[in-house]
Amino acid sequence: MKLYDRSGFPNAGRIRVVLAAKGLDELVEFMPVDVIGAEHKSEAFLAKNPSGVIPVLELDDGTLLSECTAITEYLDNLDGQPTLTGTTARDKGVIHMMQRRAEAELIDAVGHYFHHATPGLGPTLQAHKSPDWAHRADWGRREGERALRGMRYFDQILSGRPFVAGESFSMADITVFMGLAFAEVAGLAAPADLTSLAKWRAKVADIPSVRSRSGQTLVADDLRRLGF
Ligand SMILES: N[C@@H](CCC(=O)N[C@@H](CS)C(=O)NCC(=O)O)C(=O)O
Known part of the structure; x- marks a missing residue:
């Protein structure tokens, strides 16, 4: 298998945690994509994923599989023993x-928020992102507010259960975890009063598959090169 991604990016990170959780790294050839140089908007890449991500x-x-949820379903079910996407009809429904x-x-x-x-x-x-900048920037700011409301929602959910979809760690936890890391880099750190979210985050950071990827700092290296 080949994985087109870039180390340190949040959605790429979701799949790298899945690979670690399933012990599949050795089956994968990593194919780095120059996201900052917009390689993923080239014709060659768009032929692989028309969404250009x-x-x-x-x-x-x-x-060719794109979309983290679809990729995760594939990888989690390869060995016939899914651990991240649910085993019963009910759990699959809730996790999705x-x-x-x-x-x-x-x-x-x-x-x-970050791109717009x-x-x-x-x-x-950015040339591919914001042809009509003013309109998009306003929308982007509203998306930032939406993300902060999302954090509050997940804090409330996690005040009543150990993991995002219930009793077990699942792909939904990986997505919230990477979403929070991305938010921090984008300047949208989780508010300090979201204590259930913070406790859950510390717990998830310590899960071996997540911890094994912690050296791959989210976007930070690329952003530093851009002068952020
Ligand atoms: N829904 C997609 C999201 C993928 C995504 O947004 N990937 C980011 C990298 S973390 C990307 O390629 N961004 C570049 C861009 O938006 O141009 C998925 O689940 O795979």
Whole structure:
């Protein structure tokens, strides 16, 4: 399998945690994509994923999988023993519901804020992002507010259960965890009064598959090179 991604990016990080959790690193060839140079907006990359985002998993038979949820389902079910996506109909339903909320209300909202209300990843990529800057910047700021509301929602959820989708660590926890790390880099740190969220975050940071990726600092190295 080939994984088109870039170390340190939040959605790429979601799949790298999944690979660690499932012990699959050795089956994967990592194919770095120059996101800052907008390689993922090139014709060659758009042929792999028309949405123009990483990560993309290319299977040995040439099948192309994009979208972290789809990639996670594939990787988690490869050995017939899913641990991150649920085993019962009920658990699968709840995990997918929370995964979608973690995307829409947190990690994607942070991404929209970062790319449209801040200089994002610099001018080469911004040319693909904000052709109508003023309108987009306003939308981006509202997405930032949405992400902060999302954090408050997950804090409330985590005040009543150990993990985002219930009793067990799942792909929804990985998404919220990466969403919070991305938010911090984008300047949207979680408010200090969200104590359930903070306790859960410290617990998740210590789960071996998550801890094993902690050296791959989220976006930070690339941002430093851009002068942030
Ligand atoms: N819904 C997508 C989101 C992927 C995504 O936003 N990836 C980011 C990297 S963390 C990206 O490629 N950003 C570049 C861009 O938006 O141009 C997924 O689940 O894979």
